[in-house]
Amino acid sequence: MEASGLIILFFGDVVGKPGRRLLAEELPKLRARYGADAVVANGENASQGVGIKPDAADFLLAAGVDVITTGNHVYRHREIYPYLDHQLRIVRPYNFLPTNPGRGVTVVDTPGGRLGVVNLSGELFLKPARSPFEVVGEALDQLEGVRNVLVDLHAEATSEKVAMGHFLAGRVSAVVGTHTHVRTADARVLEGGTAYITDVGMCGSRDSVIGVKKETVIERFVTQMPMRFDVAEGDIWLEGVVIRLGNNGRAESIEPVESNGRRN
Numbered sequence: 001m002e003a004s005g006l007i008i009l010f011f012g013d014v015v016g017k018p019g020r021r022l023l024a025e026e027l028p029k030l031r032a033r034y035g036a037d038a039v040v041a042n043g044e045n046a047s048q049g050v051g052i053k054p055d056a057a058d059f060l061l062a063a064g065v066d067v068i069t070t071g072n073h074v075y076r077h078r079e080i081y082p083y084l085d086h087q088l089r090i091v092r093p094y095n096f097l098p099t100n101p102g103r104g105v106t107v108v109d110t111p112g113g114r115l116g117v118v119n120l121s122g123e124l125f126l127k128p129a130r131s132p133f134e135v136v137g138e139a140l141d142q143l144e145g146v147r148n149v150l151v152d153l154h155a156e157a158t159s160e161k162v163a164m165g166h167f168l169a170g171r172v173s174a175v176v177g178t179h180t181h182v183r184t185a186d187a188r189v190l191e192g193g194t195a196y197i198t199d200v201g202m203c204g205s206r207d208s209v210i211g212v213k214k215e216t217v218i219e220r221f222v223t224q225m226p227m228r229f230d231v232a233e234g235d236i237w238l239e240g241v242v243i244r245l246g247n248n249g250r251a252e253s254i255e256p257v258e259s260n261g262r263r264n
Contacts, residue, residue, distance in 0.1 A: 005247040006112035006148045009034060009257065010176050011041040011240035012183070013071075015204030015211030016049045016231030020056060023203050023238055024063035026259050031064060034242045034257070037112030039064055041203070041240075042152060042178045043090070044071040049211060049231040051076025054083040057090055066108050067091065069119045071154030071179055072126050074102070093121035093154060094139045095130040105142045112245075115150065116143035118172075120164075122155020122179070132160075133167060140171065147249035150174045158184070158198050165196040173251055174243050176200055181210035183239050183256065193250025201239030201258075208232030236260065 009030060014020055023041065031039060046056040051073040057080070060068055068090040074080065075092075084092060084102030094104020107116045118139045120132040132153065143149055149172040153164050161177040168175050170192020177184070183201030190196050204211035209218070212229045220227040240257045 005245040005249065006038065006110060006115060007034060007036050007245070008115065008150060008174070008243040009036040009039045009240060010150065010152075010174075010200060010243065011039070011203050011238060012200035013042045013045050013178055013181055013202045013204070013211070014060065015045045015181070015202055016047070018205060018231060018233050018236045019203035019211070020046055020059055022236045022261055023065075024059065026238055026261055027064045030238075030257065030259060036242065037110040038066045038108065038115045040067045040069060040117060040150060040152070041065045042070065042154065043068040044073055044154065044178065045204075045211065047077060049229065051080070053077045053079055057083065057087065061089055066110065066115070067106060067117045069117065069152040069154070069178070072121060075100070091117060091119040093119050093128055095121055095128045095132050095135045097129045105139050107143065107146055113148055114146050115148045116146040118143070118149065118151045120151060120153045122153060122157060122160045124155065124157040124160050126156060132164060136164075136168065148173050148245055149249070150176065150243070153177050154179045156180065161198045165190055165194065169194045173245050173249050174254065176241065187241060187254045187256060189251045189254060193246070193248075195241075195243045195251035195254035197241055197254060200241050203238045203240075204236060205232035205234055206237050207235040
């Protein structure tokens with residue numbers, strides 16, 4: 001096994017204030033427990049369960065998150081537009097239009113070395129401007145010389161995420177899936193040393209329907225009528241993964257991480 005290199009904690013979609021609050025409370029302990037050099041979290045649902053506002057992004061960064069990734073709801077709140085342009089530690093899907101606010105690639109310095117982060121949107125059902133398979137090479141070209149590279153593919157279809165994992169196997173350190181809020185059981189290291197999981201889950205309520213109050217979602221399915229979806233506040237859990245890289249940027253392991261603030 002290669003000597004230990006960068007250790008990354010990655011957390012799934014942070015849902016509303018309950019998810020933000022628990023992540024901030026638990027992050028110092030989790031960072032110490034796993035010896036993490038870098039923390040990345042998907043902030044796609046950090047503000048009222050949909051999109052992200054500057055105050056929520058500032059809160060996550062102040063809590064110890066090094067990079068915030070996003071997804072299809074990133075532009076829900078207009079006040080985030082200028083923030084995306086000037087804050088280098090938040091990214092939006094690279095395969096949105098180049099003229100859209102923000103960037104899809106960033107690099108941060110960590111105690112374990114430089115970490116490059118690429119954010120992509122799945123094409124199936126989400127319909128971004130460009131295919132993630134078409135442009136990911138272009139995104140990686142911007143990270144030439146960066147050994148440790150993590151890709152967050154924010155996508156609906158499991159098939160698309162699995163395909164991207166194999167497409168990038170041996171080319172990046174990790175491919176992690178977000179968006180569906182349900183953690184999958186397929187965390188593994190692919191050929192070539194690329195850590196992979198189809199979906200890391202969410203930071204939000206398990207007594208819910210993917211972070212939303214279950215009663216309103218059930219009513220929506222039963223009545224087929226529009227409903228206001230509010231963030232659920234009970235039984236909050238953090239879900240993510242810890243990824244250990246060797247000095248060559250190749251993954252040695254990927255393991256699920258979870259905490260509800262009581263079982264520590």
